[in-house]
Amino acid sequence: MSPTNTTLQLIQEKSLPxxxxxxxxxxxxxxxLADSLENKIIFPYETLPDFPKSTVAGHSGxxxxxxLNQKPVACLQGRVHPYEGTPPQxxxxxxxxxxxxxxxxxxxxxxxxxxxLEVKPGSLCMVTDHINFQAFNPLVGPNEEEFGxxxxxxxxxxxxxxxxxxxxxxxxxxxxxxxxxxxxxLGPSFETPAEIRAFRILGGDIVGMSTIPDVLVARHCGLRxxxxxxxxxxxxxxxxxxxxxxxxxxxxxxxxNSMLELIRGxxxxxxx
Ligand code: HPA
Numbered sequence: 001m002s003p004t005n006t007t008l009q010l011i012q013e014k015s016l017p018x019x020x021x022x023x024x025x026x027x028x029x030x031x032x033l034a035d036s037l038e039n040k041i042i043f044p045y046e047t048l049p050d051f052p053k054s055t056v057a058g059h060s061g062x063x064x065x066x067x068l069n070q071k072p073v074a075c076l077q078g079r080v081h082p083y084e085g086t087p088p089q090x091x092x093x094x095x096x097x098x099x100x101x102x103x104x105x106x107x108x109x110x111x112x113x114x115x116x117l118e119v120k121p122g123s124l125c126m127v128t129d130h131i132n133f134q135a136f137n138p139l140v141g142p143n144e145e146e147f148g149x150x151x152x153x154x155x156x157x158x159x160x161x162x163x164x165x166x167x168x169x170x171x172x173x174x175x176x177x178x179x180x181x182x183x184x185x186l187g188p189s190f191e192t193p194a195e196i197r198a199f200r201i202l203g204g205d206i207v208g209m210s211t212i213p214d215v216l217v218a219r220h221c222g223l224r225x226x227x228x229x230x231x232x233x234x235x236x237x238x239x240x241x242x243x244x245x246x247x248x249x250x251x252x253x254x255x256x257n258s259m260l261e262l263i264r265g266x267x268x269x270x271x272x
Contacts, residue, residue: 004093007048008100015041015065020074022267023098023223025214027079027110030230030252033260034075037066045078048097052080052090063097069268074098081210083187088138088213095217096147105162106218107266108227109259111248112182112206113235115196119205121234121251124258125178126166127158127227130212131204134186138213139220148220157219162226169265175258180205182229184212193237207235228262230255 018041026033034040045051045061053061061078076094080086098106112125119125143150170177183204185191191199191207199207206229218225232251233243241247 004050004096004100007050007093007097010048011043011063011065011097011101014043018065018072019102020065020072020098021102021104022071022073022270023103023106024073024075024263025079025106025108026075026077027108027210027230027252030109030256030259031077032256033263034062034064034077036260037064037068037073037075040064040066050090050093052086052094069264071267071270073267074101074103079210079214081187082134082136082213083209088140091138091213092217095214095223096221099147099218099221099223103223104272105159105224105226106214107263108211108214108225109263110208110211110227110229111232111252112208112229113190113233113243114206114231115183115200115204115235115238116180117234117238119178119180119231121231122254123178123231124175124255124262125180125206125229125231126163127182127206127211127229128163128179129158130182130184130215131202132184132212133199134184134209134212136186136213138217148222152220154216154219157215157225159224159226162224165270166226166228166262166266169269170262172269173261173265175262177262178231182211182227183207185209190243191236196235196237199235206231228259230259
Protein backbone atom coordinates (compact mmCIF):
# COMPACT_ATOMS: atom_id res chain seq x y z
CA MET A 1 0.00 0.00 0.00
CA SER A 2 1.32 3.49 -0.77
CA PRO A 3 2.17 5.82 2.16
CA THR A 4 -0.67 8.08 1.04
CA ASN A 5 -3.21 5.24 1.45
CA THR A 6 -1.88 4.24 4.89
CA THR A 7 -2.18 7.86 5.99
CA LEU A 8 -5.70 8.06 4.62
CA GLN A 9 -6.78 4.96 6.55
CA LEU A 10 -5.36 6.36 9.78
CA ILE A 11 -7.19 9.67 9.35
CA GLN A 12 -10.48 8.08 8.36
CA GLU A 13 -10.44 5.66 11.31
CA LYS A 14 -10.73 8.71 13.55
CA SER A 15 -12.81 11.01 11.37
CA LEU A 16 -15.36 9.11 9.24
CA PRO A 17 -18.11 9.94 8.29
CA UNK A 18 -16.64 13.47 8.23
CA UNK A 19 -15.82 14.32 4.61
CA UNK A 20 -14.13 17.66 3.91
CA UNK A 21 -15.15 19.56 0.77
CA UNK A 22 -12.57 22.30 0.92
CA UNK A 23 -8.87 21.98 1.67
CA UNK A 24 -6.85 24.90 3.00
CA UNK A 25 -3.11 25.37 3.21
CA UNK A 26 -2.17 27.93 5.82
CA UNK A 27 1.05 29.85 5.34
CA UNK A 28 3.34 31.74 7.72
CA UNK A 29 1.46 33.44 10.56
CA UNK A 30 -1.97 32.23 9.40
CA UNK A 31 -2.31 29.16 11.62
CA UNK A 32 -5.00 30.80 13.73
CA LEU A 33 -7.51 30.04 11.00
CA ALA A 34 -7.27 26.34 11.91
CA ASP A 35 -7.70 27.19 15.59
CA SER A 36 -11.08 28.75 14.79
CA LEU A 37 -12.57 25.55 13.30
CA GLU A 38 -15.50 23.96 15.10
CA ASN A 39 -15.57 20.29 16.16
CA LYS A 40 -11.89 19.95 15.41
CA ILE A 41 -10.05 16.67 14.91
CA ILE A 42 -6.32 17.30 15.01
CA PHE A 43 -3.57 15.14 13.53
CA PRO A 44 -0.01 16.34 14.23
CA TYR A 45 2.03 15.64 11.11
CA GLU A 46 4.42 13.40 13.06
CA THR A 47 1.55 10.95 13.68
CA LEU A 48 0.84 10.55 9.95
CA PRO A 49 3.08 8.28 7.87
CA ASP A 50 4.98 10.13 5.18
CA PHE A 51 3.79 13.53 6.32
CA PRO A 52 6.64 16.03 6.49
CA LYS A 53 8.10 17.55 9.63
CA SER A 54 8.09 21.29 8.99
CA THR A 55 11.33 23.01 9.88
CA VAL A 56 10.31 26.68 9.69
CA ALA A 57 9.33 28.85 12.69
CA GLY A 58 5.64 29.76 12.45
CA HIS A 59 4.74 26.51 10.65
CA SER A 60 3.53 24.10 13.29
CA GLY A 61 2.62 21.01 11.25
CA UNK A 62 -0.93 19.77 11.91
CA UNK A 63 -3.78 18.49 9.79
CA UNK A 64 -6.94 19.93 11.29
CA UNK A 65 -10.39 18.71 10.23
CA UNK A 66 -13.51 20.59 11.26
CA UNK A 67 -16.19 23.06 10.28
CA LEU A 68 -15.77 26.63 9.10
CA ASN A 69 -19.13 28.37 8.66
CA GLN A 70 -20.85 24.97 8.82
CA LYS A 71 -18.84 23.68 5.85
CA PRO A 72 -16.54 20.68 6.34
CA VAL A 73 -12.92 21.66 5.70
CA ALA A 74 -9.44 20.18 6.07
CA CYS A 75 -6.59 22.53 7.00
CA LEU A 76 -2.94 21.84 6.44
CA GLN A 77 -1.49 24.03 9.15
CA GLY A 78 2.12 24.24 8.16
CA ARG A 79 3.54 23.33 4.80
CA VAL A 80 6.87 22.33 3.38
CA HIS A 81 8.94 24.25 0.89
CA PRO A 82 11.39 23.02 -1.71
CA TYR A 83 14.17 24.98 0.06
CA GLU A 84 13.86 22.65 3.08
CA GLY A 85 15.12 19.84 0.88
CA THR A 86 11.84 18.00 1.40
CA PRO A 87 11.49 14.86 -0.74
CA PRO A 88 8.80 15.42 -3.40
CA GLN A 89 6.90 12.37 -2.08
CA UNK A 90 6.00 14.28 1.08
CA UNK A 91 4.62 17.25 -0.83
CA UNK A 92 2.57 14.85 -2.95
CA UNK A 93 1.25 13.04 0.13
CA UNK A 94 0.09 16.28 1.77
CA UNK A 95 -1.98 17.38 -1.20
CA UNK A 96 -3.18 13.96 -2.32
CA UNK A 97 -4.41 13.19 1.18
CA UNK A 98 -6.78 16.16 0.86
CA UNK A 99 -7.95 14.83 -2.49
CA UNK A 100 -8.49 11.29 -1.16
CA UNK A 101 -10.35 12.61 1.90
CA UNK A 102 -12.90 14.09 -0.53
CA UNK A 103 -11.83 17.71 -1.06
CA UNK A 104 -12.86 19.23 -4.38
CA UNK A 105 -11.14 22.56 -4.03
CA UNK A 106 -7.93 23.77 -2.45
CA UNK A 107 -7.43 27.27 -1.08
CA UNK A 108 -3.78 28.10 -0.61
CA UNK A 109 -2.56 30.97 1.52
CA UNK A 110 0.97 32.26 1.50
CA UNK A 111 3.20 35.21 2.28
CA UNK A 112 4.87 37.19 -0.46
CA UNK A 113 6.90 40.26 -1.25
CA UNK A 114 5.31 42.82 -3.56
CA UNK A 115 6.98 43.83 -6.80
CA UNK A 116 4.63 46.79 -7.11
CA LEU A 117 5.23 49.91 -5.05
CA GLU A 118 1.50 50.63 -4.86
CA VAL A 119 0.76 47.18 -3.33
CA LYS A 120 2.03 47.64 0.22
CA PRO A 121 2.77 45.32 3.15
CA GLY A 122 -0.48 44.34 4.84
CA SER A 123 -2.37 44.04 1.50
CA LEU A 124 -4.19 40.92 0.37
CA CYS A 125 -3.57 39.67 -3.16
CA MET A 126 -5.28 36.90 -5.10
CA VAL A 127 -2.98 34.86 -7.33
CA THR A 128 -4.21 34.81 -10.92
CA ASP A 129 -1.29 32.84 -12.42
CA HIS A 130 2.28 31.87 -11.63
CA ILE A 131 5.78 31.69 -13.04
CA ASN A 132 7.76 28.68 -11.84
CA PHE A 133 11.33 29.88 -11.30
CA GLN A 134 11.99 27.27 -8.60
CA ALA A 135 13.63 24.75 -10.93
CA PHE A 136 11.53 22.21 -9.04
CA ASN A 137 8.49 20.13 -9.89
CA PRO A 138 7.42 17.42 -7.41
CA LEU A 139 5.85 15.41 -10.26
CA VAL A 140 9.20 14.61 -11.88
CA GLY A 141 9.64 10.82 -11.89
CA PRO A 142 7.35 7.94 -12.81
CA ASN A 143 3.78 9.15 -13.22
CA GLU A 144 1.21 7.79 -10.78
CA GLU A 145 -1.67 7.31 -13.21
CA GLU A 146 -4.19 6.77 -10.42
CA PHE A 147 -3.82 10.45 -9.50
CA GLY A 148 -3.58 12.08 -12.92
CA UNK A 149 -2.09 11.99 -16.41
CA UNK A 150 1.61 12.27 -17.25
CA UNK A 151 1.12 15.54 -19.10
CA UNK A 152 -1.49 17.97 -17.90
CA UNK A 153 -2.46 21.54 -18.73
CA UNK A 154 -1.65 24.49 -16.48
CA UNK A 155 -3.51 27.19 -18.44
CA UNK A 156 -6.31 27.04 -15.87
CA UNK A 157 -4.13 26.49 -12.79
CA UNK A 158 -6.03 29.11 -10.78
CA UNK A 159 -9.72 28.39 -11.21
CA UNK A 160 -11.64 31.19 -12.95
CA UNK A 161 -14.91 30.48 -11.15
CA UNK A 162 -13.24 30.48 -7.73
CA UNK A 163 -11.45 33.72 -8.59
CA UNK A 164 -14.76 35.35 -9.47
CA UNK A 165 -16.26 34.10 -6.26
CA UNK A 166 -13.39 35.62 -4.27
CA UNK A 167 -13.82 38.95 -6.09
CA UNK A 168 -17.53 38.99 -5.23
CA UNK A 169 -17.00 38.01 -1.60
CA UNK A 170 -14.24 40.61 -1.15
CA UNK A 171 -16.53 43.28 -2.58
CA UNK A 172 -19.40 42.23 -0.33
CA UNK A 173 -17.15 42.41 2.72
CA UNK A 174 -15.48 45.63 1.63
CA UNK A 175 -12.04 43.96 1.66
CA UNK A 176 -9.53 45.33 -0.83
CA UNK A 177 -8.24 42.40 -2.86
CA UNK A 178 -5.29 42.97 -5.18
CA UNK A 179 -4.56 40.52 -8.00
CA UNK A 180 -1.29 39.39 -9.45
CA UNK A 181 1.08 36.83 -10.89
CA UNK A 182 3.04 34.80 -8.32
CA UNK A 183 6.71 34.55 -9.14
CA UNK A 184 8.08 31.46 -7.36
CA UNK A 185 11.73 31.30 -6.30
CA LEU A 186 13.50 28.37 -4.65
CA GLY A 187 14.83 30.39 -1.68
CA PRO A 188 15.80 30.19 1.15
CA SER A 189 17.57 33.48 0.47
CA PHE A 190 15.51 36.52 -0.37
CA GLU A 191 16.22 38.12 -3.73
CA THR A 192 18.69 40.71 -4.85
CA PRO A 193 17.35 44.05 -6.17
CA ALA A 194 18.57 43.08 -9.66
CA GLU A 195 16.63 39.82 -9.51
CA ILE A 196 13.49 41.70 -8.49
CA ARG A 197 13.87 44.11 -11.44
CA ALA A 198 14.27 41.09 -13.74
CA PHE A 199 11.22 39.32 -12.25
CA ARG A 200 9.12 42.43 -12.87
CA ILE A 201 10.13 42.42 -16.52
CA LEU A 202 9.32 38.70 -16.73
CA GLY A 203 5.76 39.36 -15.54
CA GLY A 204 5.76 38.81 -11.77
CA ASP A 205 3.71 40.94 -9.38
CA ILE A 206 4.48 39.15 -6.11
CA VAL A 207 7.36 36.87 -5.12
CA GLY A 208 7.44 33.88 -2.79
CA MET A 209 9.08 30.54 -2.06
CA SER A 210 6.08 28.22 -1.72
CA THR A 211 2.73 27.45 -3.39
CA ILE A 212 3.82 26.33 -6.86
CA PRO A 213 4.66 22.70 -5.91
CA ASP A 214 1.30 22.46 -4.10
CA VAL A 215 -0.56 23.85 -7.12
CA LEU A 216 1.21 21.42 -9.46
CA VAL A 217 0.26 18.37 -7.39
CA ALA A 218 -3.26 19.68 -6.85
CA ARG A 219 -3.92 20.33 -10.54
CA HIS A 220 -2.44 16.95 -11.49
CA CYS A 221 -5.06 15.18 -9.34
CA GLY A 222 -7.89 17.48 -10.44
CA LEU A 223 -8.32 19.71 -7.38
CA ARG A 224 -9.56 23.20 -8.27
CA UNK A 225 -7.22 25.81 -6.85
CA UNK A 226 -7.40 29.35 -5.51
CA UNK A 227 -4.51 31.12 -3.80
CA UNK A 228 -4.43 34.18 -1.56
CA UNK A 229 -1.33 36.02 -0.59
CA UNK A 230 -0.53 38.20 2.42
CA UNK A 231 1.89 40.86 1.26
CA UNK A 232 4.50 41.06 4.00
CA UNK A 233 7.05 43.41 2.44
CA UNK A 234 8.04 45.31 -0.64
CA UNK A 235 10.49 43.10 -2.55
CA UNK A 236 14.26 43.68 -2.38
CA UNK A 237 15.38 47.10 -3.53
CA UNK A 238 11.89 48.63 -3.46
CA UNK A 239 12.06 49.99 0.08
CA UNK A 240 14.55 50.86 2.82
CA UNK A 241 13.00 48.36 5.20
CA UNK A 242 15.13 45.23 5.75
CA UNK A 243 13.44 42.02 4.56
CA UNK A 244 13.37 39.28 7.20
CA UNK A 245 11.39 36.21 8.24
CA UNK A 246 10.36 38.08 11.42
CA UNK A 247 8.83 40.78 9.23
CA UNK A 248 7.03 38.09 7.23
CA UNK A 249 5.50 36.67 10.41
CA UNK A 250 4.61 40.16 11.72
CA UNK A 251 2.73 41.21 8.58
CA UNK A 252 1.33 37.69 8.12
CA UNK A 253 -0.34 38.03 11.52
CA UNK A 254 -1.44 41.62 10.81
CA UNK A 255 -3.14 40.45 7.61
CA UNK A 256 -4.55 37.29 9.21
CA ASN A 257 -7.81 38.91 10.33
CA SER A 258 -8.84 40.12 6.89
CA MET A 259 -7.58 36.86 5.32
CA LEU A 260 -9.70 34.91 7.80
CA GLU A 261 -12.73 37.13 7.13
CA LEU A 262 -12.33 36.73 3.37
CA ILE A 263 -11.96 32.94 3.56
CA ARG A 264 -14.92 32.62 5.93
CA GLY A 265 -16.98 34.82 3.59
CA UNK A 266 -15.89 32.79 0.58
CA UNK A 267 -16.81 29.52 2.25
CA UNK A 268 -20.17 30.96 3.25
CA UNK A 269 -20.90 32.16 -0.31
CA UNK A 270 -19.45 29.13 -2.09
CA UNK A 271 -21.66 26.46 -3.60
CA UNK A 272 -21.06 24.00 -6.44
N1 HPA B 1 10.71 37.15 -1.36
C1 HPA B 1 10.48 35.82 -1.33
N2 HPA B 1 9.62 35.24 -0.50
C2 HPA B 1 8.95 36.04 0.35
C3 HPA B 1 9.14 37.43 0.38
C4 HPA B 1 10.06 38.01 -0.52
O1 HPA B 1 10.28 39.25 -0.56
N3 HPA B 1 8.30 37.92 1.34
C5 HPA B 1 7.65 36.86 1.87
N4 HPA B 1 8.03 35.72 1.27
